[in-house]
Amino acid sequence: MAKKIKYLVPAVLLFCVGWSYRMPSYLNPGVYQLSPRTTWSSLPASAFKLVKDDISSAEPKDLKAAPQIKAGQKAVYASFTLGNAGQKVNYLAILDEKAKWQSLYVDVNGDNCFDEQDRVDLSFEEQVRGNRLKYTIEPVVIPVSYKNSAGRIIRKKLQVDIYLFYNPNNSLVETMHRVVTWFEGEGRFSPKKGLEYPVRFALVDLNGDGNFNNFSEDAVYIDLNYDGVFGQRERVTFRALFDLQTATGENKQYRQYVFPWPYRLAVVPVAEWESSSFYDPVDDAEFPVETVNPPAVAEPGADKEALPRGVKK
Amino acid sequence: MKRRWLIFLVFGLLFAIGAGNRPVLTPGIYPVQPGGNGWDQVVFDKKSNYRPGIKYFTAIQPSDVRLELPKERFASFSFGRFSLGSAGTEYTMVIGSQNRYFFDTLYIDLDRDGVITAREEVKMNERQSVALGYTVQELDAEARLTVAYRTSTGKIVEHPLDIRLIFYYGKFSDEPMVFYMVQNTTFLQGTGLLNGKPLSFALVDGDGNGRYNDWGDDFLFYDKNGDGKYHFGKESQVLNPLHDLKIGQNNGIYRLIVPVFPAKIGLIAADADYKMADFE
Known part of the structure; x- marks a missing residue:
C-alpha cells in the first residue's frame, strides 16, 4: 500500500499542476485594439530574439558624412532593414586607438550621415561564450517608414537594441539587433x-x-493564467489561418489580420473576410498617423555647409 | 509509514492548489492617496533586481535649453532629459564636471523655462565612492517636481512627485560607465480588503515614469504582515489589469481600474461598465 501511495503522490501533484495550466488556444473572433509598449519586464527574455546583421568594412554606397577614422582606428559598417517600405538602417562601429569598441553611430534619420547626434555610447561589456559583448543599454529610437494598404508612407518610432560581439583579439565576430517595441491588447x-x-x-x-x-516568425503571448506577465508557456502559434471552436462550440476556419505596424488585430471568419471591408487602415479618423511624409531627401549639394566639424564629405 | 504518506499527499495537494493563487483585493472601490514616508516605506532588497530604466547622459546640449551657469568652474557639461506623467512634462538636467570627478554639480530646470540657472542647483548625496585602482562613484539627488497629467476627459491636472535620481560613474579601465536612473518615490496608499480582512496596500510607480498604470511595470504592494512596510517579493505583485478570482460568489474574471494618477482604484467584474473619470 505504501508503495502505491509513493507513486500516487507525484502523479497527483503533476495532475494538479497540469490542471491549473490551460493549454494555449487562440483569441476569439473580434477586432482588438493594440497599443505600443517599450518596457519589456512583462515578457520572457526569449521574446526579444537577436537577429544577425550584415557587416561590411566598406563604406555604404550613399554615405555623405562620417567621423574621421584616424590612424590606428578601424571602422565596421553594418545594417538591417526595418518596416515594409525597405528602410535600411546603417550603423558604424569604431574600434578606437586603445583597441576598444567604444563608439557606435546609428543613422536614425536615414540621411546617410553619421554625425555626433547619431552617436551612442557602448559602456557595458559582458563575456559570452569566450567572446565579448557590448550593447546599447538604452534602446535606439528609430523613426521607421511603413507603407500602408493605400500605398501611403506613415512613420512610427521603433525602439531597437544593437549588440556587438567580438573576440578577445577585438575582431568583430558579428553584430546583431533586436526590436524591443511590442504591442499590448485585450482580447476575448x-x-x-x-x-x-x-x-x-x-x-x-x-x-x-x-x-x-x-x-509563424513573430509571436503572440496570451496571459492565460492572469498573473500579469507573459510566460514562455503562454506563447501561442501565430498563424494567418486556423480553425477555432467558438464559445457556442462551433468549429470554423478563421483568418487573422495584422498590419506591419498594427493598430488592431482582427480574427475574422474566412468566409466573411472575403466579402468584408470593415477593417480598413486608411481611415485617418480612426487611424491617426504621426506624419505622412517619407524621410526628407536633401537636394544634391545641400549638405555641403551643414557638415559638422570633423566629418568628411 | 502509510499515515506519513497520506499527510504528505494532503499537503502536496494543498500546495499545488494554493501555489497558483496570488493575493488579490476583494472586489470593490478603494480611495488612495500619496503615502507618508516616501520610498523608505517600500523595501526593495538586493535580490529584487529592481531597477528602473537606465538612461545615458549626452554631451550635446539640447537646442531648446540655455545655460546661465558659471561655466569657468567646470571642464565639461553632460545633459540628461526625462519625462514624467502623461501630459508631456519633461525635465532637463545638466551635470557640471570638474576634471577629477564626473559628478560634481547637478542642475535641474525646475521651472521648465528652458533656462538652467545656478539657483536651480540640486544637492547630490554620495552613496558610494571607491578610488582604489578603479573608480566608482554613486550619488543620488532628490527633488519635488510638478508633473502634469491628462485625465480621461482631456483635462490637465498637476501633482507634485518626489523624484530620486541615481547617478553612477564606474571607471574600471579606460572606458567609464556613466548613467542615471529615475525613481518616483511617491507611492499611493489605501486600505482594502484581502480575503475579507482590512489591510494597507500601495501602488508603486515601478518604472519611474510618474504614471501609476503601467501594466507589468508598476507594482501593487500589500502590507500582509502589518509592519507598516511594503516588502518587494513577498508582499508585491506586478500591476495586472485582469484577475481570475476563485472566491465564492466573486468567482470570475475581474478588472483592476487604475487611472494614470488615481484618486481611487477599483476591482470590478471584467465586463461591467465604468467611467475612468470616477477614479481620477
Missing part, C-alpha cells in the same frame, strides 16, 4: 465551451524586421 478568450473571458495579450516582432505581421 474561451477556455471552454460556453465561457468567454477578457484576456491580455502581447504581439512581439520576433524576427526583428520591424513588421509585426510575419506569421
Whole structure:
C-alpha cells in the first residue's frame, strides 16, 4: 500500500499542476485594439530574439558624412532593414586607438550621415561564450517608414537594441539587433465551451524586421493564467489561418489580420473576410498617423555647409 | 509509514492548489492617496533586481535649453532629459564636471523655462565612492517636481512627485560607465480588503515614469504582515489589469481600474461598465 501511495503522490501533484495550466488556444473572433509598449519586464527574455546583421568594412554606397577614422582606428559598417517600405538602417562601429569598441553611430534619420547626434555610447561589456559583448543599454529610437494598404508612407518610432560581439583579439565576430517595441491588447478568450473571458495579450516582432505581421516568425503571448506577465508557456502559434471552436462550440476556419505596424488585430471568419471591408487602415479618423511624409531627401549639394566639424564629405 | 504518506499527499495537494493563487483585493472601490514616508516605506532588497530604466547622459546640449551657469568652474557639461506623467512634462538636467570627478554639480530646470540657472542647483548625496585602482562613484539627488497629467476627459491636472535620481560613474579601465536612473518615490496608499480582512496596500510607480498604470511595470504592494512596510517579493505583485478570482460568489474574471494618477482604484467584474473619470 505504501508503495502505491509513493507513486500516487507525484502523479497527483503533476495532475494538479497540469490542471491549473490551460493549454494555449487562440483569441476569439473580434477586432482588438493594440497599443505600443517599450518596457519589456512583462515578457520572457526569449521574446526579444537577436537577429544577425550584415557587416561590411566598406563604406555604404550613399554615405555623405562620417567621423574621421584616424590612424590606428578601424571602422565596421553594418545594417538591417526595418518596416515594409525597405528602410535600411546603417550603423558604424569604431574600434578606437586603445583597441576598444567604444563608439557606435546609428543613422536614425536615414540621411546617410553619421554625425555626433547619431552617436551612442557602448559602456557595458559582458563575456559570452569566450567572446565579448557590448550593447546599447538604452534602446535606439528609430523613426521607421511603413507603407500602408493605400500605398501611403506613415512613420512610427521603433525602439531597437544593437549588440556587438567580438573576440578577445577585438575582431568583430558579428553584430546583431533586436526590436524591443511590442504591442499590448485585450482580447476575448474561451477556455471552454460556453465561457468567454477578457484576456491580455502581447504581439512581439520576433524576427526583428520591424513588421509585426510575419506569421509563424513573430509571436503572440496570451496571459492565460492572469498573473500579469507573459510566460514562455503562454506563447501561442501565430498563424494567418486556423480553425477555432467558438464559445457556442462551433468549429470554423478563421483568418487573422495584422498590419506591419498594427493598430488592431482582427480574427475574422474566412468566409466573411472575403466579402468584408470593415477593417480598413486608411481611415485617418480612426487611424491617426504621426506624419505622412517619407524621410526628407536633401537636394544634391545641400549638405555641403551643414557638415559638422570633423566629418568628411 | 502509510499515515506519513497520506499527510504528505494532503499537503502536496494543498500546495499545488494554493501555489497558483496570488493575493488579490476583494472586489470593490478603494480611495488612495500619496503615502507618508516616501520610498523608505517600500523595501526593495538586493535580490529584487529592481531597477528602473537606465538612461545615458549626452554631451550635446539640447537646442531648446540655455545655460546661465558659471561655466569657468567646470571642464565639461553632460545633459540628461526625462519625462514624467502623461501630459508631456519633461525635465532637463545638466551635470557640471570638474576634471577629477564626473559628478560634481547637478542642475535641474525646475521651472521648465528652458533656462538652467545656478539657483536651480540640486544637492547630490554620495552613496558610494571607491578610488582604489578603479573608480566608482554613486550619488543620488532628490527633488519635488510638478508633473502634469491628462485625465480621461482631456483635462490637465498637476501633482507634485518626489523624484530620486541615481547617478553612477564606474571607471574600471579606460572606458567609464556613466548613467542615471529615475525613481518616483511617491507611492499611493489605501486600505482594502484581502480575503475579507482590512489591510494597507500601495501602488508603486515601478518604472519611474510618474504614471501609476503601467501594466507589468508598476507594482501593487500589500502590507500582509502589518509592519507598516511594503516588502518587494513577498508582499508585491506586478500591476495586472485582469484577475481570475476563485472566491465564492466573486468567482470570475475581474478588472483592476487604475487611472494614470488615481484618486481611487477599483476591482470590478471584467465586463461591467465604468467611467475612468470616477477614479481620477
